[in-house]
Amino acid sequence: MSNLGSGRARRAGGAKRTLVLDQVIAVLADRGYAGTRYADVSEASGVAVSTLQGYFGSREDMLIEAFGRATAVAVTAMDELVAQFDDPWQQLVAMVDRGLSTDIATWRMLMEFWTAAAHDAELQEHAAALAAQYREPFVDAVRRGVESGAFTPRFEIATVVEVVVAAIVGQLYPVVLGHRTPQDKDYREVVLAQLAFALTIDPTER
Numbered sequence: 001m002s003n004l005g006s007g008r009a010r011r012a013g014g015a016k017r018t019l020v021l022d023q024v025i026a027v028l029a030d031r032g033y034a035g036t037r038y039a040d041v042s043e044a045s046g047v048a049v050s051t052l053q054g055y056f057g058s059r060e061d062m063l064i065e066a067f068g069r070a071t072a073v074a075v076t077a078m079d080e081l082v083a084q085f086d087d088p089w090q091q092l093v094a095m096v097d098r099g100l101s102t103d104i105a106t107w108r109m110l111m112e113f114w115t116a117a118a119h120d121a122e123l124q125e126h127a128a129a130l131a132a133q134y135r136e137p138f139v140d141a142v143r144r145g146v147e148s149g150a151f152t153p154r155f156e157i158a159t160v161v162e163v164v165v166a167a168i169v170g171q172l173y174p175v176v177l178g179h180r181t182p183q184d185k186d187y188r189e190v191v192l193a194q195l196a197f198a199l200t201i202d203p204t205e206r
Contacts, residue, residue, distance in 0.1 A: 017055050020045050024066035029105040033112040036063060064126050067113050070106060071130045074098075078137040088145030089201060092164075095138060096191055099168035101182050107172045135161050142199070151199040160198045167191045 023045040027036050038049045038059060045052075056062035081094040117123035138161045145151035153160055168191070174180040180187070196203045 016047075018069070020047055020052065020055060021066050021069040024062060025070050025109055026105065028063065028066060028112055029109040033063060033116040038062075063113075064123070067109070067126070067130060070109065071133055074102075074106075075133055075137060082137060082141060088141050088148065088150050089196075089199075089203060091141040091144075092138065092195060093192060093203075095141065096164065096168065096195070097188070099165075100171060100184075100188055100191070102168075102171070102175075103182075104175055107176050110169075111172055111176055131165075135165055138164060145199065151201060154198055154200055160195070163198070164191065164195055167194070 020041070024036070024041050027040050027044050031040055036059075038052050041047070041052055041062070042049045047055075052062065056065060078095045078098060081098060082091045085091045085094060113123070114127060117127040139157060142151060142153070142157050142161060146153060146157070171180065171182065171187070175182055192203065
């Protein structure tokens with residue numbers, strides 16, 4: 001939570017605390033934001049309720065930290081993907097592919113968080129900070145492409161990234177509700193075609 005500017009994050013627990021956060025994420029995906037209690041996390045993790053309270057303080061702080069943990073894991077994975085490619089277009093393709101292949105449990109967890117945030121001003125602030133953190137690797141890749149002369153954006157970089165990320169997270173409800181699978185190749189091709197147009201490149205040449 002410290003990366004969200006809360007000032008209430010605790011440091012107790014070390015590596016065990018991180019493992020507990022992963023259990024919180026799983027419980028959230030299963031029970032939803034409103035239905036996740038300390039007792040549920042205790043049962044899933046084997047950690048006493050009193051210990052959880054020592055780790056996180058309030059239930060809300062625990063849940064917000066769990067969302068922050070999930071976002072940090074996603075961003076780290078994208079950074080690792082980017083490091084495998086020198087070409088900024090391939091970096092973007094790799095990140096789009098990872099985003100579109102997000103597992104249903106993670107989508108469900110995010111759906112719960114955003115639904116709760118729609119009715120809570122403080123959660124909205126956290127959601128905005130997490131969204132900015134998720135967009136950052138995309139922004140960096142586009143900027144590298146512009147600086148190297150590989151991309152000539154038709155629009156502002158922030159707008160291009162916003163549209164791409166919106167296309168990725170737009171999968172959330174259809175996938176969670178079973179209307180579409182993450183393996184929809186046509187959807188992927190449309191997203192990449194839009195991105196190539198926005199950056200004025202021919203992906204077949206790359």
